[in-house]
Amino acid sequence: TAPDLDNNVLNSPWGEIKVGDETLTEYVFSDYELWADKPSVTCGSSGRSYQYGMLRMMVERCAMGLIGHMRLSPGERIGLILPNIPEFAALIHGAIRAGLVVTFANPLYTAEEVRKQFTDCDVKAIGTIEMYMPLAQEVSKSLKDYKGTIWVGGEDDKTNGIFGLRSLLMADHKADLPKLNCEDVCLLPYSSGTTGMPKGVMLTHKNLVSNLKQIQCPKMMKYKGEKGHGDVILTVPPFFHIYGFNAVLNYNLTLGYHVVSMPKFTPDDYIKCLVEYKPTTLFVVPSLLAFLATHPLVKKEHLVSVETIMVGAAPTTDSLLEKFLLKCEKTKDEIKLLQGYGMTESSPVTLMTPYIYPFNKIGSVGQLVPSTQARVISLTTGVSLGSHKSGELCLRGPQVMKGYLNNEKATLETMDSDGWLHTGDVTYYDDDHYFYIVDRTKELIKVKGNQVSPTEIENVITELPEVADVAVVGVPDALAGELPKAFVVLKPNNKLTEKQIYDFVAQKLTRYKHLEGGVAFLQTIPRNAAGKIMRNELKVLGSKN
Numbered sequence: 001t002a003p004d005l006d007n008n009v010l011n012s013p014w015g016e017i018k019v020g021d022e023t024l025t026e027y028v029f030s031d032y033e034l035w036a037d038k039p040s041v042t043c044g045s046s047g048r049s050y051q052y053g054m055l056r057m058m059v060e061r062c063a064m065g066l067i068g069h070m071r072l073s074p075g076e077r078i079g080l081i082l083p084n085i086p087e088f089a090a091l092i093h094g095a096i097r098a099g100l101v102v103t104f105a106n107p108l109y110t111a112e113e114v115r116k117q118f119t120d121c122d123v124k125a126i127g128t129i130e131m132y133m134p135l136a137q138e139v140s141k142s143l144k145d146y147k148g149t150i151w152v153g154g155e156d157d158k159t160n161g162i163f164g165l166r167s168l169l170m171a172d173h174k175a176d177l178p179k180l181n182c183e184d185v186c187l188l189p190y191s192s193g194t195t196g197m198p199k200g201v202m203l204t205h206k207n208l209v210s211n212l213k214q215i216q217c218p219k220m221m222k223y224k225g226e227k228g229h230g231d232v233i234l235t236v237p238p239f240f241h242i243y244g245f246n247a248v249l250n251y252n253l254t255l256g257y258h259v260v261s262m263p264k265f266t267p268d269d270y271i272k273c274l275v276e277y278k279p280t281t282l283f284v285v286p287s288l289l290a291f292l293a294t295h296p297l298v299k300k301e302h303l304v305s306v307e308t309i310m311v312g313a314a315p316t317t318d319s320l321l322e323k324f325l326l327k328c329e330k331t332k333d334e335i336k337l338l339q340g341y342g343m344t345e346s347s348p349v350t351l352m353t354p355y356i357y358p359f360n361k362i363g364s365v366g367q368l369v370p371s372t373q374a375r376v377i378s379l380t381t382g383v384s385l386g387s388h389k390s391g392e393l394c395l396r397g398p399q400v401m402k403g404y405l406n407n408e409k410a411t412l413e414t415m416d417s418d419g420w421l422h423t424g425d426v427t428y429y430d431d432d433h434y435f436y437i438v439d440r441t442k443e444l445i446k447v448k449g450n451q452v453s454p455t456e457i458e459n460v461i462t463e464l465p466e467v468a469d470v471a472v473v474g475v476p477d478a479l480a481g482e483l484p485k486a487f488v489v490l491k492p493n494n495k496l497t498e499k500q501i502y503d504f505v506a507q508k509l510t511r512y513k514h515l516e517g518g519v520a521f522l523q524t525i526p527r528n529a530a531g532k533i534m535r536n537e538l539k540v541l542g543s544k545n
């Protein structure tokens with residue numbers, strides 16, 4: 001049977017958004033004057049905070065400094081190596097307002113990981129804090145026509161090409177800021193997509209603004225379109241990931257809410273923030289919800305102010321949701337546990353549970369956000385399926401990326417000519433068009449909501465001269481969701497211990513990519529006729545021992 005394109009295409013039950021021509025920073029700050037004297041972003045560890053009016057001014061001055069003082073040109077790339085601090089918002093929006101394209105990296109990445117990303121997209125300047133200055137300086141040596149490092153919290157050091165953020169903001173330079181086009185790419189987060197190494201995901205102003213409008217859809221949200229009514233948000237998802245940047249930071253800034261976050265998660269700091277700031281909404285990943293539900297330090301008194309919890313980025317179980325409700329002694333009506341589903345490639349949200357949703361839908365990732373369409377296609381025939389049948393989820397909407405940077409092959413494999421994004425996630429929908437995630441066909445491993453590309457770990461292990469073949473898969477873990485496990489084939493008469501392989505990976509890649517799922521030796525790696533690793537067989541093997 002030929003694929004049926006007309007039938008079984010689902011539209012959002014929530015209608016359409018008006019896709020406009022606003023640029024991201026313009027949209028995020030469109031109403032800031034209404035709450036100019038209210039706190040915007042606060043550091044939950046130090047208490048450092050900026051009011052909206054101040055943040056808006058910092059954004060404008062930062063944009064001028066980047067252009068007028070550092071001589072960056074619109075379209076050039078800037079790389080951020082920053083944890084969740086208030087200045088993150090000033091620097092990233094300053095850069096976007098200046099017409100630069102921002103890529104961000106996890107500050108806990110090794111120099112090799114950051115170097116790969118920043119050379120891939122030709123970064124010309126890096127923004128960081130003192131703690132990661134050695135990392136930034138090390139990486140910058142590999143960058144061509146490098147224009148300088150912005151030191152958040154530090155001073156100018158011209159001989160080392162360092163620009164203190166404060167002096168960049170204070171400098172009296174009048175630069176003409178460029179006129180921006182909403183179709184221009186402004187963000188380049190990295191994602192491995194359905195296969196291979198992490199790739200630059202080209203997101204435009206229009207992609208990101210569309211997604212903000214989609215998740216601000218009044219009918220889906222409790223906010224009913226009201227802005228600035230005093231909500232306080234406590235968030236842990238990093239701003240250097242699309243979830244933390246667009247679905248948390250930008251989403252809440254647009255509405256005038258108070259965003260509290262911390263550069264480093266510790267149970268004590270998090271609980272201190274719950275008590276001190278009395279947040280109404282928490283943004284979490286499933287492993288953080290597990291912390292709230294099970295950690296002995298977290299008491300129900302800490303959670304009294306919380307009305308809504310947004311969970312996303314990895315699968316959540318019903319039993320976890322129930323455990324959490326038991327812990328805070330609230331009912332499903334008193335505290336809303338909302339789920340979001342999406343991908344970096346879709347800015348990120350595509351499915352979300354509406355604020356009022358039926359009791360029997362717990363465990364669903366919700367319904368299509370406005371202006372978004374879905375098809376669930378058969379894994380064997382590619383035909384679009386009806387309700388209650390599992391297949392690959394394909395999505396279409398204004399939030400879907402332009403493509404992968406310098407990688408037409410991967411773009412064509414992920415997006416078809418009709419604009420459908422193939423997610424690599426296996427789902428079904430029920431008769432009310434609520435979706436359920438059941439499996440993943442893509443290689444991606446999710447460790448505490450973080451993306452881990454098996455190819456990246458395999459490439460590292462292959463560098464060991466003793467190794468003949470290798471495959472990495474995710475094995476289930478109660479707290480992390482999944483953990484990477486390596487299956488290794490050694491060359492004849494060669495020896496390596498599990499620990500040697502573990503240590504080698506640990507030296508090259510950041511913590512959450514370490515082989516905590518274990519290392520096992522095999523005679524051969526199961527591959528199909530085309531040479532593709534049969535990962536499902538290994539997953540079964542991996543979860544047995």
Ligand code: AYL
Pocket residue numbers: 191242243247310311312313314315316339340341342343344345348349350365423424425437440446449450451
């Ligand atoms: P990336 N349930 C199950 N799996 C999920 C979920 C979920 N709710 N959300 C994301 N995933 C998996 O690019 C899925 O395999 O974006 C998907 O293809 O790092 C992959 O993670 C994408 O990983 C929000 C909050 C969306 C977060 C996000 C996702 C950002 C993660 C909406 O409200």
